[in-house]
Amino acid sequence: MQFSRRQGLVYGASGLAALLASRWFGPPMTHAETAAAHLKSKGATGAHPGASARAKACIVLWLNGGPSHIDTFDPKAGVATARFKPIKTRAKDLSISEHLPLLAEQGDKVAILRSMTSKEGNHERARYLMHTGYIPNPTVHHPSLGGWVSHEIGEASPDLPNFVSIGGPSLGPGFLGLQHGPFIVDDPGKKPANVALSNVGGGVDEARFQRRQEALGALETRFESDDPQITGRHAIYDQAIRMMHSPKLGAFEISQEPAAVQKDYGDTKFGRGCLAARRLVESGVKLVEVVLDGWDTHQDNFERTKKLMSTLDPAFAALLKDLHARKMLDSTLVVCMGEFGRTPHINPKDGRDHYPAAWSAVLAGGGIRGGRAYGKTDAEGAKVVENPETVPNLFATLTSQLGIDPNKMVTSPIGRPIGVTDDGQPIRDLIA
């Protein structure tokens, strides 16, 4: 009972965790192993053979709403519909929008995948696709990437949740079970709500908090049920209590960072989120998603996209620089993407509309070969003309770099075999 012993050191052995956890967690195991109890795995388990497993963690910069590829990462020169100029980056032959000057200095670290293509032009469906790698299917709740990462390479009893989403709901763990779902942080850079013992009514001290857990443990033992909803709930309570007592909680707080570093990332919610993401990854969190909302620019595309880039640019650039300086870039996979691209055509409201046919995703670190673009769209950014890539292939690249076999099959509780990705193949050219 490694778990109970360790908790015993922190706050005594008689809390809810100790009362209940031994039964739910069993001996120390990885999640992949514990999952075998209710998910029958076929093929390889855990890290897949021959995997490069360069990355130990992943940071997803989620550009919610669907960024215009033409105005950001796939700039076009000499076309009337492309108003922003391309600028050169530190990498030879790689250009990005003129409004991403700081990121351009980190151009040697990023690979821009310019040939993404899908068929989902509706936000909700595309958000699902770009979080799970699957098109929505009402009969299966596919796990999100964060859920898979938590399940496959996450710690079984982590201090901090394996999967953290900053500024957005992200997407749940699907059939993998709620302990693999995101911990949602609404106000990035600060300690999460309700982790410090309440001071209401004279306060609840540690001894009293323990007493409460004992009382709850007694009730839960009485109500024992083999319903998965109940066992799932116990796992979540356990994780919450463990987190409250974790010395790693400070990872959420960016105030501990030098002022200059905070300034580099930018004084924005997204900038604070990116800095917190780096700190969380440093403390063992496996996947952090940071959301920058507002890219659904049906009106006033250019002003709005420019403004969003002024938030994205310093944060993304500082994150890469910082990870590199701390020698974490090679083990941290960074990916920046949204639901889809936007039309080359400019609508009467000076906006661009949804465009899933051709768009870009940006990858960096975690064994990705930086400093280049992969795939190509035509002069207008309307059609993929070289190396078209599907979402499952992108997801296979991500999971494979994280040491998770993209073709591993898991039997979901209703008996249907589901792959980590939807038959995806890693894009070899992107890998260093």
Place this chain on the structure above:
Amino acid sequence: MKFAICLVSTLLIAGGCASSVPAPVRAPSAPNRTGALAAPVLMRSAAIDEQIRAAWQEKNVEPSAKVDDAGFFRRVHLDLTGRVPSAAAVEAFLADSSPDKRAKIIDTLLEGPGYADHFTNYWDRVLLGRDVRHNVDRTEFRRWLRERLDKNVAYDVWVRDLVSATGLNTPPRLADGSPVPADKTERPVNGATNWYLRYMDSPPDLAGTASRLFLGVQIQCAQCHDHKTEKWKTSDFQGFTASFMQTRGQLFYPEDKDKKGPRPFDVEDLDKPRRAAKQMDIAEYKTAIPRALDGTDLSKGGKPRAALATWITAKDNPWFARAIVNRMWGNMLGRGFSEPIDDVRESNPPVMPDLLAKLAGDFVASGYDLRHLLRLIANTEAYQLAPRPKAQRPTWGAAVDKGKSKRAEEKPDSSKAEPPHHDDDVLWGYFHMDRLGPDELLDSLAQATGFDRVFEKGPRAGRGDPAADQGNVEQIRAGLRKQFAFLFDVDEEADHHDEFDGTIAQALWMINGNVLNRSVQSAPGNAVGEVMAMPGKDDKKIRALYMRTLSRPPTGEESAHWMKFVSAHPMRQAYEDLLWALLNSSEFLFNH
């Protein structure tokens, strides 16, 4: 295309819902509603029991025992009023010895205000979801819903009104922010238009939602590609969506930027497709001919959205009644005839299609009376079964004795338990427990602890918290609701779940949040305050806390255990801690 899929044929034959029924009663809840329903002979719950029993027998399903009175009482309160019963109501019910007390309480709850409150929350969540655009006036929408539910307006009538709604979504405001009186507005105010506004920028989403909710058909799967296994084609989806293209929502007083309060939007139907931005994902719907799912051309009368609303709710539309019956059945019993409850199709056939068809036909015959449908379901044997029996119930107190972790280890690993027998599961051989939704939890917390009363005049009042100072409980509740939606509603579209979809943030809120801590903290007028002031010994007080939270008296063992607990610690703290544990217990947090 005709109504030709096999399920539908079954429905028409078995249910006879199409042409043989008399004109439905329009307002089933006339003051003396029992008399108003004299015309058609409606189904009785016993007939449902008979069919389900036959299915159990055929599949060798051994149903659970009947749930005990306290368990039934709590369950039916949660399902029909969205909150746990008061302790006094539990006492009275347990003391009542009349044989038909279950049927009576079902009637009482359906006629009471709790029914409209609860289903307003339900439809609000289902129709508007968690996040709404700035131009949606949720309050006005809820008011519209509540009025219909309170008067028990026929389901087909209010759905038709909802789908075809025009008018202002919120009343215009006077300079001081107060609403212009209803008879003085230039256009009528119609809260139902907020549903259209919620989806205004994306008619395909509106179409997909309408089809999913009101027909149980996931037509939106055909949005981008022809459906692989079903008959729906992209062109079907485009035609369905085209019905929403001649509707526009725009600011009614575009110049009045400085007025306080929400600004009214006017929703109106146009003669031709709206001049929206040339959006790539809308253009194809503008050129499509508005069509219903069976191919009916809806363009003729010039108001395709209204024509669609009429088609959806038509008596001979086989999808409409079936979808709501399956939805309500699934809500009450934790599992519909088909699952997910909004996805009925050839390759996802319902169990017991004949029974589903009969219920759908009966619902039409009742005049689309939602209360009748819920009454029918609540009185069934299947609804009144106990949850799945536990493999092994440990003796009380086992885990709080010394050596507990050792004993815990000896217990069988629950995750290795045999999976439940499939037929037990799909044929309602036991009651499917489900966590309380955000509104149910909030309302149950208020019912059990009286926290809202304490907030009104309690510790926060006079400390610069404007909400508390106003003493406006509803406002506090609205604020909490918003907070709860974020904390508790990860997936608002899914109506129930295989896995408890709680989150760590939710657990922290329950374990350690200020609202919960304040709810358990002793104060005059709240749970611990009242219980401490009760005359009598500790066993009475413990019983009172159990009745408030778990809606049952404690067993002898439990009572003895907590008597020991209370005497071992400072009294006030002990009761606060017991209440904390009760509120955090699975028994409280689940409908079981």
